Structure formats: structure tokens, C-alpha cells
Amino acid sequence: MLPSDDRELAGNGLAAARKLLKIVNDLLDVSKIEEGRFGYNFEQTNLVIFLSEILKNAQAVAKEYDIKLYFDKGAQQQLMVTIDPNRLGLAISNLLDNAIRYNVKNGSVTVNIKLLTDKPFAEVAIADTGIGIPPENMEKVFTKFFRAENVIKRETEGSGLGLFITKNIINRHGGTIRAESVIDRGTTFYFTLPTDSRLIPPKEVGLGI
Template sequence: MLRKIGQVFENLGNYLRSPQIFSLFVVFALTVVVFGINFYFAPTLLAVVTFLVFIAIAFIVTNGYLMLAKLSREIEAKNTEFQTAIRNLKDGIIIYDPDFKILNLNQAAEEITETRAEEVVGKKITPQSINDPKLKIITQVLFPTLALAATDLSKSSWPQTVRIETANPPLKLYTVLDRLTDERKKTTGFIKVVRDETRERDIVESKGEFVSVAAHQLRTPLTALNWSLEDLNNNLSDKPELQEKLKTSSGLTERMIKIVNDLLEAAKIEEGKFGYKFEDTELSQFINKIISYVEPIATGYGISVRFNDGKQKYGVRIDPDRLGMVLSNILDNAIRYNTKGGSVTVSLEETQNRGRFIKIKVSDTGIGIPEEDLNQIFEKFHRSQNAIQAEPNGSGLGLYIAKNIVKRHGGEIGVESALGRGTTFWLTLPLDKALVPEKGMVYEE
């Protein structure tokens, strides 16, 4: 109880110290002065009536000023909380007005841009500011086109996401810019979040270089080993039991070579060196060609492959080699993780999603994917437990590579599955060539 009473008096004290209370004291003083004049010069009844009117006015004004004082204190408290939150964020925060005058800068932003808030707050940053050594980094953050490299990752007009690289000092920054608007949706300023990814991306690049070198070193001896096994197999026609063992060894070696190749392809994707050669292609003819490549494998597994829409004609802009990798990988999985005597069905479906798209569906009657693995199926090195049991040898990179290739074509890829009943992988491709991105990026999620 005493604590509540103390809180009431503390709040009252805060209100009395508010700037708005000064006006309240003025109103009360005028009320007393007017009452005194009326009481002295006017009849008593008129003086009392006037006094009561002024008291009523004073009460209304008092209530208004107290509410205003309370609101001001709440706004001040919220502003303090906001400033504290911004100050303690690990990401840099830069707030500036439409004229690029810096309004706020937190400690993380100070460290990233190598500036101090008191040096830049209130200062207008222009492209010419890059000539000032103290403002060089913050100018590149606010004007990414001035940086050594800038990659636009935005999926819409707002917020704007850009990766920035600077030369001196060498920084790799991830920035997100959004607008600050008033109640009329008028832009009053901008807030930019800046994350320093220099160390993390250097580690990723070093890891990619190591994987690339190691994979190259492994591929040469594995290829030589495979050739030797094939040569031995050809020279042992009179010893079928050894030929069978050599065939098994050769198959394992080929799987190892595929894993190494997957590692190399994933490294190229992350380095931005995957390389694409787009051309106009008739989709059904392209799919029929890919199916013809996997049919011998399907026959060996006792699986039938059907293409339901082989006569439909759809013109798409694709890289046949890269998209061929995607379909071959999906079809190969549909065959290898199927049941004896099962089937694989390929179908096409036109959809409307941000424009005209064609959906390619590959459905199988195989072992299915556990529900808990569906959200991770496109991540690097992820393989479901039942897939490992069915086929121990695999890199877990095929679907990660597939997702990046499909995204680079302007499409999406997904999966639907029921454990023990089969799986359907689908991917979309834009029928409008303008929807194919001009440049690609790495899709980790």
C-alpha cells in the first residue's frame, strides 16, 4: 500500500516538473487575479459566478494539461526504451532523414563505420562525403553504388536488402533499409540496419576453398581407379565371379565420384562461379530427353517411368545442362528410393503465381520422407534416416544444388510426401522470360 502511495506521489512530482505545468500555474494565477478584481469592484454575486466559471475553466485546463504531461512522460519513457534498445543492438542502426542528415547512430554502427555519433549526427551525408576519410565507410553504406561491390537481394521494393563490399578497409556488410512514415504514409526518414559479415563470410570462403581443393585432389585418383576397374573387368571375361566384384567396386567408385562432383558444384555455387548459359528450349522435348537418360537405371531397378504430358508444348528459357542436373537428380532419387515394381510419373501443370509459370511434378510410389525431415530436405548435407538406410552412399547435396539452380531460373521447388506411400517433388519455371533473374545468389535456407 505504502509503495503504491509513494508511486502516486512520485508520478505527481514528475508531472509537476513537466514543462506543461508552467502554463497550468499561469492559468491558476490569472483565475486568482480576476477573482480578486471582481470581488473588489463587482457585486458579490457576479464575483462568485465569475469565480466559479474561472474555476471550471481552470479545472478543464488542468485536466488537459495533466493528460498532456502524462502523455509527454510516457513518450519520453518509450523514447528512452527505444534509444536503449537501439544502443544495445549488435547490428548497426543508422537513422537519417530524406536529405540524408544523420539523426541517430548506435554503438555497433559507430564501430562498423569507424565514426563517432557526435561527429556525424546532424551532418548531411552526400556522395562527395566519400572523399572525407572519416566518412568514407558510412557514405558507402548510405550510397551502396559507391562501394567496391553491391548486390541487391531485395524481393520487393521495401525493405531494400543489399550486400556491400568495401575495399579499404575490406568489409562485407549485409544491410536492410526501410522507410519511416507518419500517419499519412509520408516518408519522414529512413532506418538502415547494418550487419558486419566480414569474419563469417571469410570463414565460409575459406571452407569453400578447402572443400574445392580437397574434392579436386580426390576426383583425379578416383577417376583413375574407376578406369582401372573397368579395364580389369574387360580382361577377366573368363572369371565371372571376379567380374561381379569388380562391377560392385566400380559402382561404389562412381558414387564416390558423384559425391566429389557434388562437393565441387556446391563450392562453385557459394563462390558465385557456377556459371549459366540460358537458351530458349521446348520443355516437353527437354524432359523426354532427360527421361531417356534415366530409363536404363529405372529398368535395372524394375521401375517404370511415365511422362503424362509429353505432347504439350511450352517454351521456356533455361540452362539445359544445369536444369538437366536438377531433373536427373530428382528422377534418380525417385527411382533409387522406390519400391520394387513401383513407378515414377512426370507431369506438367500451368499455374498463375506472379505471372504464368509451368509446374513440373515428379511423383513416385517409394518409401516417402518423414514429416520431420521435409523442412530440412533442401539443406546442405541433410539426408533422412530412411534414405540413409535404403542408400548409404550419398552426399546430401543434390537437392541443395537443385534449389539454387531452380531459384536462378526464377522458379520455386518444393516437396510433398507421405511416409511409405511416395513422394512428389515439384518445381516451377516462368513462361515469361522477363521473370528469369539477371543474376543469381546463394539460397541457404
């Protein structure tokens, strides 16, 4: 068995390697998105169960940060949508990860789902009780490599690519994403998904960059 100091060094090295791998994977994903070759495999899925599973998987990280996770599904028990589970799972995990890491101690994250009444879309909201995003930064949150100044001051790790990737995944599903935020009160991300698969773009298109 390694001495305690060596175990700590080994643990720190492993954590650093995982962070580096995450950044490399994000860069590769961005490259594929920009070239229109990220690749999607759509299938019909119960969005309620899908979100429940993602929240279950996020519990360990939430516990590490002393954050409570809540799922408000309202009257929805079954809401069928056509998605790529792997890609959409990545997008939602990015949003949850931010909501947990940029929260306050003993804070919370609430996921809400509802059917829109005026158009054939479901809307998912992910609300946190965290540090918020400065108003002057709101229009930049979905751009590559952007990190808000108050996030940088917290010395949290991140590539600044997660929300860019998330936005493009949501758009490829035929949905939209937006954010509302109040400093020191929290941030809510809203994204939509069509309940009619005919509204999903017929093919993946590069960004022409």
C-alpha cells in the first residue's frame, strides 16, 4: 500500500488527468459539430424516465457539493419524444454539472418538465440557486471558450465549451435553449424538444467555420 502522501499525489494526478481528458473530448466534439459530423441516432424515448435516470446518475456529484436535486414532473408520467439518448444525455449532463458546481453550499437544483400549450414542444427547465451570471455576459454564454468572470474567480475547472456543445445538440433535435439569471439568486436554463418528430432537422449541417 502506498504511503498517505503518495496516495494523495496519485489521487491528484488522476483527477488532473480526468480534467484534461474532458477538455480534449470537448475540443473533439466541437470540431465534429462544426464540421457537421457529430453523428446522431434518434429513437423514441419517454422523456420523463430519461430525465429521471440522468438525475439519478448526477446524485453522486450533487452529494459531493452538498446540493439537493429535485424533479418536478407535474402531471407528466409519459412524454414521448424522438431523441439521440447519448447526445441529449451529454447536453443535459452539461447543464446539471454547471448547476451543481456553480451553486452555493446546501443549495438546490430543480428540473421541471411541461408540455407547451401553444405549440408541439416539451419544455425542460433546470434551475439552480447558485451564483448567477452577470447581465452583460448573458448573450455570450453559448459561445465557445466563454466563462463568466464570477465563475473564473471561483477557480472552478472548465473548458468553456459545454454550453456551446449543449446548444448545438438541442438545435439538432429541433429545439431551442435560453437562460435567465439573477446574480446571487441563481440561473435557469430552458430548452425545448419537439413532440412531433417531423420538426427535427432532416440532417446534420456544419457551422461553416
